[in-house]
Amino acid sequence: MHYLVTGGAGYIGSNLTDRLLSLGHRVTIYDNFSTGFYEFVEAAAKNPNFTCIEGDTLDGDKLKAAARGVDFVFHLAANADVRFGVEHPRRDLEQNTIATFNVLEAVRVNGVQGLAFSSTGSVYGEAKVVPTPEDAPFPLQTSLYGASKLAGEGMIAAYSEGFGIKATIFRFVSILGPRYTHGHIFDFFRALTTDPTRLHVLGNGRQRKSYLHVQDCIDAMLLAVTKAEGRLNVFNLGWDGYCEVLDSIGWICNELDAKPVLTFAGGERGWIGDNPFIYLDTKKICALGWTPKFTIEQSVRETLRWLRDNQWVFAQRT
Amino acid sequence: MHYLVTGGAGYIGSNLTDRLLSLGHRVTIYDNFSTGFYEFVEAAAKNPNFTCIEGDTLDGDKLKAAARGVDFVFHLAANADVRFGVEHPRRDLEQNTIATFNVLEAVRVNGVQGLAFSSTGSVYGEAKVVPTPEDAPFPLQTSLYGASKLAGEGMIAAYSEGFGIKATIFRFVSILGPRYTHGHIFDFFRALTTDPTRLHVLGNGRQRKSYLHVQDCIDAMLLAVTKAEGRLNVFNLGWDGYCEVLDSIGWICNELDAKPVLTFAGGERGWIGDNPFIYLDTKKICALGWTPKFTIEQSVRETLRWLRDNQWVFAQRT
Numbered sequence: 142m143h144y145l146v147t148g149g150a151g152y153i154g155s156n157l158t159d160r161l162l163s164l165g166h167r168v169t170i171y172d173n174f175s176t177g178f179y180e181f182v183e184a185a186a187k188n189p190n191f192t193c194i195e196g197d198t199l200d201g202d203k204l205k206a207a208a209r210g211v212d213f214v215f216h217l218a219a220n221a222d223v224r225f226g227v228e229h230p231r232r233d234l235e236q237n238t239i240a241t242f243n244v245l246e247a248v249r250v251n252g253v254q255g256l257a258f259s260s261t262g263s264v265y266g267e268a269k270v271v272p273t274p275e276d277a278p279f280p281l282q283t284s285l286y287g288a289s290k291l292a293g294e295g296m297i298a299a300y301s302e303g304f305g306i307k308a309t310i311f312r313f314v315s316i317l318g319p320r321y322t323h324g325h326i327f328d329f330f331r332a333l334t335t336d337p338t339r340l341h342v343l344g345n346g347r348q349r350k351s352y353l354h355v356q357d358c359i360d361a362m363l364l365a366v367t368k369a370e371g372r373l374n375v376f377n378l379g380w381d382g383y384c385e386v387l388d389s390i391g392w393i394c395n396e397l398d399a400k401p402v403l404t405f406a407g408g409e410r411g412w413i414g415d416n417p418f419i420y421l422d423t424k425k426i427c428a429l430g431w432t433p434k435f436t437i438e439q440s441v442r443e444t445l446r447w448l449r450d451n452q453w454v455f456a457q458r459t
Numbered sequence: 460m461h462y463l464v465t466g467g468a469g470y471i472g473s474n475l476t477d478r479l480l481s482l483g484h485r486v487t488i489y490d491n492f493s494t495g496f497y498e499f500v501e502a503a504a505k506n507p508n509f510t511c512i513e514g515d516t517l518d519g520d521k522l523k524a525a526a527r528g529v530d531f532v533f534h535l536a537a538n539a540d541v542r543f544g545v546e547h548p549r550r551d552l553e554q555n556t557i558a559t560f561n562v563l564e565a566v567r568v569n570g571v572q573g574l575a576f577s578s579t580g581s582v583y584g585e586a587k588v589v590p591t592p593e594d595a596p597f598p599l600q601t602s603l604y605g606a607s608k609l610a611g612e613g614m615i616a617a618y619s620e621g622f623g624i625k626a627t628i629f630r631f632v633s634i635l636g637p638r639y640t641h642g643h644i645f646d647f648f649r650a651l652t653t654d655p656t657r658l659h660v661l662g663n664g665r666q667r668k669s670y671l672h673v674q675d676c677i678d679a680m681l682l683a684v685t686k687a688e689g690r691l692n693v694f695n696l697g698w699d700g701y702c703e704v705l706d707s708i709g710w711i712c713n714e715l716d717a718k719p720v721l722t723f724a725g726g727e728r729g730w731i732g733d734n735p736f737i738y739l740d741t742k743k744i745c746a747l748g749w750t751p752k753f754t755i756e757q758s759v760r761e762t763l764r765w766l767r768d769n770q771w772v773f774a775q776r777t
Contacts, residue, residue, distance in 0.1 A: 227621040227622065230560075230563075230564065230567070230618070230621075231560070231564075234556075234557070234560050234614070238552075238556060238610060239552070239557070242548075242549070242552050245548075246548065246549075249548070265597075266616070269594075275597065276587075276596040276597050277596070277597050278594040278595070278596065278597070279593065279594050279595050279596070279597055279598065280597065281616045281691060281693070282612075282613040282614075282616040282617045282620075283616065283617065283620045284617055284620070284621075285614065285617040285618075285621065287613070287617070288610070288613030288614045288616065288617040289613075289614075291609065291610070291613045292556060292606070292609070292610030292613055292614075294600075295600040295605070295606030295607075295609045295610055296552070296600075296603065296606045296607075296610075298584075298599045298600040298601070298606065299600045299601065299602055299603040299605065299606040299732065300548075300603075302600075302601045302602070302731060302732055303545040303548075303602075303603065303731045303732060304545065373599060375599070413620060413621050414617065414620055414621060
């Protein structure tokens, strides 16, 4: 199979690329390297089945050319940070919604067989049902990030209906593991390596979050796109449980041997649109035979060790 | 109050403009006259409280200037036709999703107090619960139109959360009454006045649809934006019941005194993304004290009489 992976130099994309190459597939990545790293595809680049196209998902023509002859597209390129939407309202619209439209057009005009999309548990807003199933009550959006991903989901579903494209939508919790380069574990690690005596926490630290290891995530994605029947499928991907922000701070301090004084911004939410309780119902993907291998604590600790061994990423993330 | 009505020369927009003016308000309409009619605002234009700005919602700067000093925005400009999405996939994205983003930015930068948005029952896709309540199970989109309106809803909700804008989202069934200029009643009327001996029907004619009279719709919108508490509200607007396409054909034939031979394209759906059963639960808006005055049959018949008396619109709709 020939796969196109948008955002293939990014966190999940580069891990997926390595996996697909290891399975003997041909992989073309399409990345503008705005948040992706050349370092993440250095190993892949030695594989003759690997092609790298430096391009922006807002460049529809280049994207169409990149998808020529491709069998399947994993669309992972995105503005992946749920925070800060209000500081640059247009970013989520462009990089998530319009970009996804461009991917759909590239898929359509090239007759690509299948498409998978990285959506987010943020589309549930502040879910009324927890753990939250895929058919939870119609949510109200609370972040521009979630809204832009929901818009992507809607267009994908409509394209699937209108043009017969097989599509799989994944609603992720936060993903952890090697090459993790944004989010609060990243921020806490950086803050504590700079000053291990204190740590400032957004919100009250009691936000309950679920996490999934990137390798478990990739296992689930490949299983779903292979095994799920029907033209359009939506799957939650997460761990069957959650921790508090304070738990992850404990693990970080333990790994770093730090004993900081904690200060709290206060309130239930870390930022506008922060969901104080994320916990997705994963029965649907589990019914296909998937079981995650890493606990949340293992995922956090492995992330920390990877960050410790790859501190060059901090220099490139301001 | 000073209202800005996008799409104010359109079907619902011009009826709303007339109502707001009759209540003594100041109204600025913003319309590109692509589907709106100068004739629809001829009476309004005689009112000194009325201003017409010819502009496109894709022109963000012009829109921002138009919203300066405005108290409240009714955002009704849209590609309003649920059909044909697959023939020009970009239209819904641009005219509904990106345009709504531009309206939100105009609202935000001008500090406009409130916003109301014409969404659609099509966001429920093929609803699993009928009559469909606002918190129905998370739907899958079946049309680019529905997807683009859902995207608009999501951004509005996120802006409401992020910037404290009071917003009301209305999910309409099909609206009937004076100035109705697209949809199947329009198509059937035109076909039968051209050739009363035969009529071709998309689908099997058994599609069940709900309709609402435009004056009832405006009653509900004004009630909701005045009375509903909380920062963000979503209301279904529809009639508590439905008819079959064959029922409306019967009323049309009766009004026109036509006895056509009917032929059917067949199938449950009239087009890709057609929902064979639209019937919205309207308990939430009714709880505010709203009751529609026109039955579906009355709405259809009044639409037909208006079309009979205003056949000039057919010359301008190809």
